[in-house]
Amino acid sequence: MDMDILSLIIGLLAGLVAGGAVVAVFLNGLLRKRRDALLREAEAEGEAIKKEKLVQAKEKFLQLKEEHERELRERDKKAQQGQERIKQREQQLSRQQQDLSHKEKQLDQLKQELSQKMDGLTRRKEEVDKMHQKQVTLLEKVASMNAEEARNQLMDSLKDEARTAAMAHIKEVQEEARINANKDAKRIVIQTIQRVATEHAIENSVSVFNIENDDVKGRIIGREGRNIRTLEEATGVEVIVDDTPGAIILSCFDPVRRETARLALHQLVKDGRIHPARIEEIVAKTKKHLEEEIIETGKRTCIDLGIHGLHNELIRMVGRMRFRSSYGQNLLQHSREVANLSAIMAAELGLNPKTAKRAGLLHDIGKVPDEEPELPHALLGMKLAEKYGEKPDVCNAIGAHHDEIEMTTLLSPIVQACDAISGARPGARREAVEAYIQRLKDLESLAMSYQGVTKAFAIQAGRELRVMVESERITDAQSDELSLLIAERIQNELTYPGQVKITVIREKRSVAVAK
Numbered sequence: 001m002d003m004d005i006l007s008l009i010i011g012l013l014a015g016l017v018a019g020g021a022v023v024a025v026f027l028n029g030l031l032r033k034r035r036d037a038l039l040r041e042a043e044a045e046g047e048a049i050k051k052e053k054l055v056q057a058k059e060k061f062l063q064l065k066e067e068h069e070r071e072l073r074e075r076d077k078k079a080q081q082g083q084e085r086i087k088q089r090e091q092q093l094s095r096q097q098q099d100l101s102h103k104e105k106q107l108d109q110l111k112q113e114l115s116q117k118m119d120g121l122t123r124r125k126e127e128v129d130k131m132h133q134k135q136v137t138l139l140e141k142v143a144s145m146n147a148e149e150a151r152n153q154l155m156d157s158l159k160d161e162a163r164t165a166a167m168a169h170i171k172e173v174q175e176e177a178r179i180n181a182n183k184d185a186k187r188i189v190i191q192t193i194q195r196v197a198t199e200h201a202i203e204n205s206v207s208v209f210n211i212e213n214d215d216v217k218g219r220i221i222g223r224e225g226r227n228i229r230t231l232e233e234a235t236g237v238e239v240i241v242d243d244t245p246g247a248i249i250l251s252c253f254d255p256v257r258r259e260t261a262r263l264a265l266h267q268l269v270k271d272g273r274i275h276p277a278r279i280e281e282i283v284a285k286t287k288k289h290l291e292e293e294i295i296e297t298g299k300r301t302c303i304d305l306g307i308h309g310l311h312n313e314l315i316r317m318v319g320r321m322r323f324r325s326s327y328g329q330n331l332l333q334h335s336r337e338v339a340n341l342s343a344i345m346a347a348e349l350g351l352n353p354k355t356a357k358r359a360g361l362l363h364d365i366g367k368v369p370d371e372e373p374e375l376p377h378a379l380l381g382m383k384l385a386e387k388y389g390e391k392p393d394v395c396n397a398i399g400a401h402h403d404e405i406e407m408t409t410l411l412s413p414i415v416q417a418c419d420a421i422s423g424a425r426p427g428a429r430r431e432a433v434e435a436y437i438q439r440l441k442d443l444e445s446l447a448m449s450y451q452g453v454t455k456a457f458a459i460q461a462g463r464e465l466r467v468m469v470e471s472e473r474i475t476d477a478q479s480d481e482l483s484l485l486i487a488e489r490i491q492n493e494l495t496y497p498g499q500v501k502i503t504v505i506r507e508k509r510s511v512a513v514a515k
Contacts, residue, residue: 210247211269219274220248220265230276234283237261255323256294260286294319301332305339307358311388318361320368331368334422335361341418342411351410359397359415362390366398378402420499436462442494447486447502452478464501465490471508479504 211220221228221241228239236257240249248265252258264286268274271282295312298319302310310318321332339360346356366381373380382399393408397415400407407413440458443465447456452473457466467486469479483504490500 216269220269222274222276226276227274227279230279231261231264231283234280235261235264255325256290256320259323260290263290294322297322297332301336301361305336305357305361306354307339307361310358314362314365314384314388314390317365317368317384321364324368329423331364335364337422338363338415338418341421342415345414345418346411349410349414351414355391355394356411356414358390359394359411360418362394363398363401363415363419376402376404378404439494439496443490443500446489446493450482450486452482462496463499464503467502467504469504469506471506474506476506479506 219227220231220239222230228241231237232239235252236254237250237252237260239261240251250258250261250265252261260283264279264283267282267286268279271278295316296319298315298317301318302308302315318332318335321335322330324331339357342360343353343357347353362381362385364377364381365384366375366377366379369380369384375383378399378401382395382405385395385398393411396405396408397412399405400412401416401419403416407416440462443458443462444456447453447465447467452469453467454470455468457468458464459466465486467482469482474482483502486502486504487500490496490502
């Protein structure tokens with residue numbers, strides 16, 4: 001409607017320009033009416049909004065008042081409860097004070113009674129001392145010696161009797177402890193071995209590369225031997241191509257290098273492109289892949305054994321054990337077995353099995369260093385463990401498992417025993433027949449080199465040496481000394497797996513013939 005009025009006004013303005021005065025008066029009247037109407041509407045809306053806000057403010061005030069009153073009631077209630085507790089506490093303290101006063105009175109009575117008894121005891125003690133002095137004087141006259149001499153004589157006699165009884169008791173306890181210790185040690189070792197099931201299959205790094213036909217040999221050698229020279233320089237392995245049909249021999253003391261050369265040759269033969277550039281490329285890829293595999297093997301081994309927090313370099317050395325063998329026994333399998341054996345034996349003895357398992361796994365890390373050192377592998381492994389933050393008991397167990405250093409913890413003999421158990425399992429290690437026979441002969445020859453020895457027998461695959469001596473020339477004490485001397489020479493002069501037990505047998509036979 002407003003728009004119609006405005007349109008009408010605009011039309012009138014356009015049509016009646018000449019009568020502007022009349023139109024202006026008319027427009028002013030209309031605008032005043034419109035203004036008054038808008039003011040009345042605004043005032044009405046303001047009154048409505050004002051009333052609504054007043055109602056909301058009143059409701060909010062009533063709500064806050066109710067919450068405040070509720071809080072005041074709760075505070076009054078808590079204050080009343082606190083006053084009741086204070087009253088109860090005061091009543092309790094009052095009762096305790098009364099009990100304390102009563103006990104103080106009883107204590108005063110007891111003190112008076114005790115004082116009277118002490119006075120009586122003092123008088124009695126004086127009487128007893130006088131009687132004792134009279135008896136001592138009488139005994140000195142009868143025995144013709146004073147009290148000090150009699151006391152010394154009695155003490156000497158008691159000391160001799162106590163010393164004799166103590167020696168007998170000590171000997172009995174030692175014998176009983178020795179018997180029980182042997183039984184417990186055998187039980188623990190047997191149970192430990194029975195609870196660890198380890199495969200005896202031996203895994204070695206391959207040193208012979210098999211090929212389908214001899215034509216491949218020429219391609220591996222290359223023109224004027226350039227391929228084989230490149231392969232040897234890249235891997236550090238000596239490649240021997242001889243008349244052996246279908247085989248190439250890879251010779252190197254480092255098993256990781258030998259495995260790198262084997263895998264690289266396999267990839268080159270499979271690919272068919274064999275030339276110096278390709279050889280260097282394949283060898284570089286193989287080294288990288290093998291290093292990743294070594295680290296993965298170390299991590300997987302630690303996860304399988306439940307060993308955490310091992311340094312990355314130690315994990316890498318654990319992985320390198322896979323490519324190392326000792327007397328034909330894979331070093332990683334041997335270390336895993338020693339770790340499990342050590343954990344079980346430590347648990348049987350009440351020690352920490354996790355620490356024992358850690359020491360058992362790391363005891364041979366000195367056999368897989370990046371560089372060839374001059375130190376024995378046990379001492380080198382101890383230094384590596386110290387370098388990478390292992391605990392002192394673990395380091396001592398690593399360094400002492402071949403008696404190169406003194407054992408300072410109970411963990412060290414456990415790892416040493418488990419190392420011997422793992423190496424002594426039937427089928428765990430292997431030797432060439434010639435080397436095995438020669439080792440037995442060396443043991444027997446060493447024993448026969450002593451005077452008074454009549455026979456020597458290496459039995460149990462060279463793990464025990466029985467020595468027969470002449471009873472007329474060797475005494476029992478000399479037999480004990482002879483066993484120690486032979487054991488010391490075996491340790492210093494011979495190489496052998498596990499341990500060798502030396503038993504010296506001396507017997508006297510008296511023979512008579514009745515005719």
